[in-house]
Amino acid sequence: MARLVMKFGGTSVADIDRIRNVARHVEREVKAGHEVAVVVSAMSGKTNELVGWCRQAAPLHDTREYDAVVASGEQVTAGLLAITLESMGVSARSWQGWQLPIWTDGTHGSARIVGINGEELVKRFREHGQVAVIAGFQGIHKETGRITTLGRGGSDTSAVAVAAAIQADRCDIYTDVDGVYTTDPNVADKARRLDKVAYEEMLEMASLGAKVLQVRSVELAMQKRVRVFVRSSFEKPEDINPHGTPPGTLICDEEEIVESQVVTGIAFSKDEAQLSIRRVADKPGVAAALFGPLAEAHINVDMIVQNISADGRTDITFTVPVADYDRAQQVLAKVKDGVGFAAVEGAKDVVKVSIIGVGMRSHAGVAATAFKALAERGINIRAISTSEIKISILIDAAYTELAVRTLHSVYGLDR
């Protein structure tokens, strides 16, 4: 007998037929004698619709009420799955974040989980043989008693947190692809499924745009050593052996991966915008005078490039999340006279393509290979940033697919 968390994303619960299919996956594991907690997302498209309604109601709205609205998508699917399971003879009960409860901090819209009472869930498995169907994405702020949500894609984090709280043997993330691939399989058809990915690599891939797992879910899995499997909900439930190793990708410790490659994957993010400050004085304190106010405005600056100055003046280029682009422009306009620069130029039609692999720590020349390959395709590089296990390159968005496929192939990742 194993203890499992099974998480189903939006496309997996998109309509009643799919919810029935999900119920058959759950039934399989329950019949095999496993203790099961299920975490569900809202039906695909639902959260976007709810977010849209909040914006229509008032572009600037109270995030406490945003949470009250957007958490409702998961309430529906949790109830529907519990109804479906019961109708199949599988004992089940739905749980909202506030009922379990899943305690969070008070950062509405992107709250962090601070505690879950796992013992209570385990008691219910034991005493009632009941499947807990938990609404993902939502929790409750203890101090105010208000509903919170965990940020987009947050059901992954709900699932990993529940798995850690009940000391589950596995946390299975069922989605619309059958694992983690070397790059988004919907962009590059030569992408290959990976059997195993190290936590650190998955963390980079998720942070750099591979939305298959929410970044915080990977952080939490790494911290609590939760074994996460990414697998497909579209495989026939009855074809899977509930006692075997699940088909899909295991996210695990680096040590568990026997054959590791230099580059594991390519990710990309269209969520970037570029800002360039022209002819700013090259003297101490200027970077602080520019980036200090941006930080105070809670704008995350990512890639930063500063040119060497020829005449005491230089250009500084950096990226911000595209959603913060207009605000960043406003902040810079305010400091323009104090700092002294000629102009701010910006671009939103850019994409950050990243090359990720723990093997990079011990290999030279990985970046040079990318630069050469992109140059041969006539793709201009706007900015670069690196860390121990990743290289990120900012390019024109029009070249996204070409760049992803070129890099995928040049590092030998093609199928």
Ligand code: ADP
């Ligand atoms: P869910 O609704 O199940 O949470 P998501 O849409 O959040 O599913 O995540 C699954 C999607 O992630 C896939 O459809 C795929 O397009 C995308 N994706 C991006 N990068 C990768 C990758 N490296 N491997 C697998 N999927 C990826």
Ligand code: ASP
């Ligand atoms: N429904 C939420 C979203 O769309 C949470 C999730 O799907 O993980 O962001």
Ligand code: MG
């Ligand atoms: Mg998701």
